[in-house]
Amino acid sequence: MNPKHQLTPEQQAWYDKACACVDKERLRQLNLDLVNIHSPTGAEKEASEFMSRYMADMGLNAKYQPVNELSGNAVGELNGSGEGATMLLYAPIDTHLEGSEEDLPMVGDELRDDMRPQGYLRDDLVIGLGSSNPKGMVSGLAEAVNAVVDAGVPLKGNIVLAFAGGGMPSMVPERNNYGVSTGVSYMLTHGVTADFGIIFKPWYEVYHEHPGMCWFKVRVKGDMGYSGIPRGTPGFRSSIVPAATVIQELEQWLPEYTKANTSDQIAPEGWIAAVRSGWPHRPAFPAATTELFIDMRCNPHQTTSDVRHQFDQAMKDIVARHPEVEADWEMYASCPGSMTPEDHWIVQSARSAWENQEGKEYPGAPMLSGQTDAAIINKLGVPLVRVGYPWIGDADVPEEFAAGLGGMGVSNIGDMVAPVENIIYSIIDSMTRTRDEVGV
CATH class of the missing domain: 3.30.70.360 (Alpha-Beta Plaits)
Structure with missing residues (x-):
């Protein structure tokens, strides 16, 4: 582990307390609630408004940022003492499918349950359109901040928790050609900014390069x-x-x-x-x-x-x-693609969080090619690291959902806990220090 990112005893106590506040039931319920709010690309207004209210209830200074009559972003800010940096925690909120007969036959002969915007629970699984990507990502980040708030961690920096529409690599002509990072581009050119940040996506890895x-x-x-x-x-x-x-x-x-x-x-x-x-x-x-x-x-x-x-x-x-x-x-x-230098504070913090969780040196990430909003966020001036959670395809998945990409609609809540704790680690590592300490 990078010695700069070894938590002090005081930080370790805050980390342990915040991890103890992670509530799997709260995480599961938010994930399910979001699946039941349909948010296809270009029509994310209802989901973003819901998350704005949810963040306000958490105690954040939250707002809905409208982009047009159908879409907008959710932004919440948790302010520290003012001595520290500002950290962006980000995930998109739109689904890649319409979740209706319109998707046939491109998704297959029929709409499976993981392709429908009606969620249900099966043991530790949340099943429904987008329950893993993006609704699980949104829920995971919200739970990390919820736990930090519940633990009363004294922050020096500010956390910006943000979710945007138009994040899927698609363009929807009937909805203002929304997609390809439309929402987050609007967000970052209309008042939302940060010194560095984390994007939460599938795969339990750490990426500083963004395709x-x-x-x-x-x-x-x-x-x-x-x-x-x-x-x-x-x-x-x-x-x-x-x-x-x-x-x-x-x-x-x-x-x-x-x-x-x-x-x-x-x-x-x-x-x-x-x-x-x-x-x-x-x-x-x-x-x-x-x-x-x-x-x-x-x-x-x-x-x-x-x-x-x-x-x-x-x-x-x-x-x-x-x-x-x-x-x-x-x-x-x-x-265009983008990257954050490998030695940047937030990249090293994310690696240290992984190493702390797994008890071993990070072995390096496998090659990938999955394009995300990270590329444009980095280009617009916010150094960003991509971290994530185990992709459901890497574990046992119900046979009826195993073929193909599907609706990215099977979320394993148990697999989300360690990644959420890793986000908490980077929050405490970065937001309980001064700006000088984190290099900004």
Whole structure:
């Protein structure tokens, strides 16, 4: 453990008292209550208003920060004596699915219980849309601060507990194109700030590097045709068949992109995520254009322009080797990666918290590529570390929820206790010291 982050006897007593105040039932109930408040991307108003009231009841100076008529953020501040730094504790609050028949068949043949915004309890599990991600993250951070308040820890610094909408890597056209860190970008450009912070996400690890993301659209060209036309008829070219060639070529190239751009903690993946062509209700007329949508992640040292350049070169090579392919492409959304120096106070505090909990040296985090609001929070000036809780897929999970990502809707409350205690450790390590002591 870094000696700077070894708790003093007085801090250790505060830590022990706060950990004793962690209330699993309170954590479970908040998690369940949040699942029952539907908050798809771009429509988080009710959930954020609920969390604003919840934080006010905790004793925080809390407010609902409206962004538009459908969405807003929840921000609560717990003020210390004024001698210390300000620490952001953050999680998004929106779910990645609509939780309705609208999601079919993209999520599978039916909506499972972990994909529905109606929660229920099964032993130590909370089941329902987003119960793990993001509702478990919100609940875990709230419980950490609740325990610190209940323990009466004398803070020198300020804690900003914040939850924003639009955190999922998606854009919802009917809701102001919300998504890709819309809510937290608004939050941090409208009065909310901190000296450093923690984002709570899945995986019981410590990350100081935060992946970025670039989205590309490829349009493969052909001619609108008629299904009764014989193959080879002059003037008719399928757009779908050459699109299949592009798909196979990109699938060969994307792993090479990952290898070429791997950094300390980030192995940036790329996936062909969607294909669109033609009219399902008019299959007699094959379409003139087939569109491919690709999500590519990037490491903190890449610019989004560099990612675009690499994609441009790959597509130019594909087209040059396949004369039958006519295509154009564009990058239509992007969020750069970012990082906090590994020796930064908050990174070392998070590692020390993990080591204190596990009784051994932190072995280093496995590579990841999951993009979060951390990337933009860091870019907007708040040094951030990502910590988390065991992903339900790493443990025994009810068989009916085991396949695929699902609704990220199985939360194990028992597995949340140690990560919550780690958050408490970093709060006491950082917020019971002066600004000079934590290097700001």
